[in-house]
């Protein structure tokens with residue numbers, strides 16, 4: 135029976151295809167200084183269809199903000215010549231992207247890890263099994279539910295973590311909306327494991343779990359995540375076909391100024407916003423769940439990588455949110471806690487100020503629905519590994535992030551309503 139249930143939860147299997155390889159592909163970091171240089175980057179993207187890592191599309195490139203993109207080895211020669219000719223500063227972050235991909239799994243033994251456990255990224259099958267097992271083993275603290283199904287029919291799992299009492303405040307932890315950002319689901323798993331391990335031992339965690347329910351979605355975009363494990367490590371979107379290309383960026387699909395700025399109407403683009411607001415079943419499942427629980431949910435934290443940033447709304451407008459001052463202070467306190475552990479440097483601010491105008495994002499949407507503490511973490515790293523953070527860095531990344539999340543949760547705990 136258990137086996138059957140697990141099979142159902144793990145969901146559709148993938149046909150046999152050869153996974154995409156990135157041998158000798160390069161990752162560029164450019165720093166355009168002027169509007170004219172930005173215009174040239176957009177022109178280049180138009181001509182050569184650059185694969186933007188950060189920001190997600192050339193529409194969001196602005197002067198004096200670094201932008202990263204990936205190209206094939208052949209194209210990189212031409213691009214380098216163009217950039218040199220135009221005097222645009224650039225670095226090559228990865229000389230061989232395939233090697234960077236493989237380096238993720240080269241685990242360095244951790245001397246101080248007393249349990250001897252090595253932290254690894256988990257494919258969806260393992261995360262689904264883990265979710266079952268953590269709920270089974272901790273019935274008083276964790277319960278599991280399905281909030282909807284993905285396009286390919288996989289159940290979207292949500293773990294409710296905390297003492298089961300009525301009238302508790304809630305915090306949503308949303309991981310894995312972008313498939314290739316593997317450190318994000320790793321953090322949601324870390325959070326749940328730490329919560330059950332330290333309840334009754336760590337004063338703060340015990341207090342939090344007694345009074346707050348954490349609604350944890352370990353992987354939002356499961357179909358994309360499975361694809362990133364089996365076929366294309368750098369897949370970002372979901373897997374619903376849209377004409378000649380596949381996938382919608384779920385973090386552009388929410389019903390908040392939908393498709394207003396990016397003009398990502400090309401289904402082949404990484405930040406394609408979909409055919410309409412909430413056109414995707416994954417977005418619908420999440421939005422419906424939040425709407426049903428709006429009375430209790432006080433904070434929403436969305437986990438992404440990379441760039442080491444703590445972001446808050448708005449992304450769809452340049453003005454400050456009404457409670458900007460208090461949210462800004464909270465971000466500063468959260469980052470003080472985070473950097474206190476290993477000295478990791480983060481920047482913070484509104485999405486529009488830090489990465490430019492973005493429409494249809496999950497945290498902008500939840501903020502407008504009434505959740506006044508909506509944050510987006512862009513986890514490690516800043517420069518070398520991009521989406522391909524080695525497994526040896528999972529533990530420190532999760533440890534420091536946990537401290538920041540606790541600061542936000544403690545703030546929620548103190549709220550009167």
Ligand SMILES: [Zn+2]
Pocket residue numbers: 311312315437438439
């Ligand atoms: Zn992301």
